Amino acid sequence: MREEGFAGVRLERVSKAYGPETVVREISLAIPQGEFFTLLGPSGSGKTTTLSMIAGFTLPSQGSIHIDGRDATRAPPRARGLGMVFQNYAIFPHLDVFGNVAFPLTVRKVPKAEVARRVAEALAMVKLTGLEKRFARQLSGGQQQRVALARAIVGQPRVVLMDEPLGALDKNLRYHMQVEIKEISRRLGMTVVYVTHDQEEALTMSDRIAIMDRGRIAQMGPPREVYERPESAFVAKFLGEANLIRARRRDGALRGAGAARFEVAADRPGLAEGQVFVRPEKVRLLPEGAAPAANQVAGTVRHTAFLGNVVRYEVTLPEGEVMLCDATNASGTVLRQPGEPVGLAWNAADALLLEG
Numbered sequence: 001m002r003e004e005g006f007a008g009v010r011l012e013r014v015s016k017a018y019g020p021e022t023v024v025r026e027i028s029l030a031i032p033q034g035e036f037f038t039l040l041g042p043s044g045s046g047k048t049t050t051l052s053m054i055a056g057f058t059l060p061s062q063g064s065i066h067i068d069g070r071d072a073t074r075a076p077p078r079a080r081g082l083g084m085v086f087q088n089y090a091i092f093p094h095l096d097v098f099g100n101v102a103f104p105l106t107v108r109k110v111p112k113a114e115v116a117r118r119v120a121e122a123l124a125m126v127k128l129t130g131l132e133k134r135f136a137r138q139l140s141g142g143q144q145q146r147v148a149l150a151r152a153i154v155g156q157p158r159v160v161l162m163d164e165p166l167g168a169l170d171k172n173l174r175y176h177m178q179v180e181i182k183e184i185s186r187r188l189g190m191t192v193v194y195v196t197h198d199q200e201e202a203l204t205m206s207d208r209i210a211i212m213d214r215g216r217i218a219q220m221g222p223p224r225e226v227y228e229r230p231e232s233a234f235v236a237k238f239l240g241e242a243n244l245i246r247a248r249r250r251d252g253a254l255r256g257a258g259a260a261r262f263e264v265a266a267d268r269p270g271l272a273e274g275q276v277f278v279r280p281e282k283v284r285l286l287p288e289g290a291a292p293a294a295n296q297v298a299g300t301v302r303h304t305a306f307l308g309n310v311v312r313y314e315v316t317l318p319e320g321e322v323m324l325c326d327a328t329n330a331s332g333t334v335l336r337q338p339g340e341p342v343g344l345a346w347n348a349a350d351a352l353l354l355e356g
């Protein structure tokens, strides 16, 4: 049954329980055709289970799944028309590169000449032309991963599912493959549902990210939005380093860290106390100690770490809280030493008040 108006992948209040344990709770989402959508979350948060329900390997306990306008909730995996790439490549050891990539076509009995043409195209796309006769054991990890990718796209599926496909690769190759996967998916206009626990990977590749926490979607949005505008301390901390400074409302103003006054973007006057969130790269070191202006705190350098492009300062605030400040390593910057008093400042536009 085709639904009006929505190509892509849609989940409607999907849950999965194993015995008494519910591991995915009422997830609803709509991934439009052509979107690169990532499920990001800590281990055990339900990412793989969700992807597996979209793939058809796991049946939802409740809810429905729609692919390309059709109710696919109970359709067998092969009827869903999806491409898939999983961790550890899982390319067939008894087939050469050509055989591996041709596999989805040969099982569908596609004519030989067309198989040859489409395999050649897919291999060109992942830059493996010339390696058709090699077997898995004669390929590097990255090359095996490309074979898996070529196999997933050779049937020209509209939707491709990927579960930690780059998990086994080293950092450089990982980055290279991230760019390549993103580029290929854009060129082919594919919808990609991607699972990772690597926040940098999610930020780099995705059009939208859903951050999962114990079977639920904690927040969903474009990378920049979820990074800069987290709605909870969980999301703030999961997506990189976050300062979360305790604050209470007194006489209409937010105060904390030695009575410093805080101003935030989009204040929530109904919240009597909470945590002020600001990313370390938005925090500046003041030339002298803190002046009595809003969003300035006085502290003592506890530790410094040279990270190459930035110097990370850990600064202890009056009540013992620790704040991180990533100062750019511009030439001529004088490093502050542990034990030195410093002031820290940030803009209200870069700060949020979160519950908790």
Ligand SMILES: Nc1ncnc2c1ncn2[C@@H]1O[C@H](COP(=O)(O)OP(=O)(O)OP(=O)(O)O)[C@@H](O)[C@H]1O
Residues within 6 Å of the ligand: 018, 023, 041, 042, 043, 044, 045, 046, 047, 048, 049, 050, 197
């Ligand atoms: N077949 C199963 N039977 C019982 N429990 C399961 C089964 N599969 C998964 N679970 C549980 O469901 C929860 C979610 O698992 P899932 O694999 O979806 O998490 P994940 O976010 O993908 O984690 P990871 O990043 O470690 O792969 C976990 O607590 C897991 O133990």
